[in-house]
Amino acid sequence: MMKKLVINSAWCKGCGICAAFCPKGALEVVKEKVRRKEGTDCILCGQCELRCPDYAIYVDETKEDGNA
C-alpha cells in the first residue's frame, strides 16, 4: 500500500482551511490555490481531506499493482 497526498487544483477555491489545520504546516495558499510548502513534511494524516469543503485534497492509497 502506497500513500500519497493529492491536490486537485482545478477544484481548490483557496479557502485555506486545509493549511490552517494541517498539524505539520505543510500547506500554503498562493494565488487562491493550495500547494505543498517547501521544506515541510506531510505525514499523510488526512486532516486536510476531512475538512476540505471542495474535495480538492486527499490522501490517496494506491495498492502495489498501481490500481486504486
Added chain:
Amino acid sequence: MAGVNMTGVSPKTAQVSDLIWKYMRPENMPHIWCPGCGHGIIMREVAQAVENLGIDRDKLMIVSGIGCSSRAAGYMDANTLHTTHGRAIAFATGIKIANPELEVIVLTGDGDASAIGGNHLIHACRRNIGLTVVVMNNSIYGMTGGQYSPTTPTGEFGTTAPYGNIDRDFDVAQLAIGAGATYAAKGSVYHVPQTVKLIENGIKHKGFSIIDVADVCPTYYGRKNKKGSAVNMMQYQKDNMVPADKAKTMTEEELKGKIVVGLLKETEYPEYTEEYQKIIDRFVKGAK
C-alpha cells in the same frame, strides 16, 4: 460516467478520493458553494457515515429542500430528490411510508428546517418516523442574501437585522426533542470524526433522528457579523467546543456562544412506518 454507477464503482475519471468518487457526482464539481462554505464538509460527513455503515446506494435516498445547503441533493450520487422550500421532511415522510426499506436522509438548512418547514419538522418528530435529518445550520439565509434565520443568535446581524436581531434563537435539536424526536445530536464542520459518528448512529437509530450541525457561511454570516474568514470561523468552533455531556451541567448563560458536540438524546419509541404496517397487516389478514 459517474452518474450511472449506482451499484458498482467505475474506474475514476476525475482526480478525487474513492469516497467522493463513490458518493458524489464529480461531473457537477467544483460545486457552486462559496470558498470555505461548510456545506461541502457536511456533505462529506454524510457520505462517510453512509460508507461506514455499508448502506447499498440503491437503498439510499437523499432529500433536500431549498437554500444553499439543499443543493447537496444535486451533488450526491444516490436516489436524490430536490424539493420545495421547507417541504423536504414532508416529501421524505411520503417516501418513507411508501418505501420503509429505504434509508431516507434529509439534508436541510436552518431556515428550511425550522422556519418554512418548522411545522413538518415538529410533526415528523412527533410521529417518530424513521428519517435522519441533517441540519446544515449556518444561522443565516445564504442563497437569498443573508437574511437572519430562526437560529441567528439574539443580537447578531443579518441583512434584515441591520441593528441586531431582537428575536430569540431556536435551538433546533432541543426543539426536536421537545416535539418528540427519539435521537438528537449536535455536530460541527470542525469536529468531523465525531460528527460522522453521530450521523452514523442517527441513521442506525430506529425512529426520527436529527443531527444539528454547526456550519459556517463566511460570505454572509461571517461578513455581517465580522467573524472573519472560514478559517477563523472553524477556529472558533475548535476553541469553543463543549461536549454534550458537559453542556448538560451548564447554564444557558454559560452556554452562550458555545459549540456543543455530542449526543443529546437517544430513546426508544415505536417507529411510525412499523405501526402503519401493523394496520395494513390487520386488514390483509382480515381479508383472508
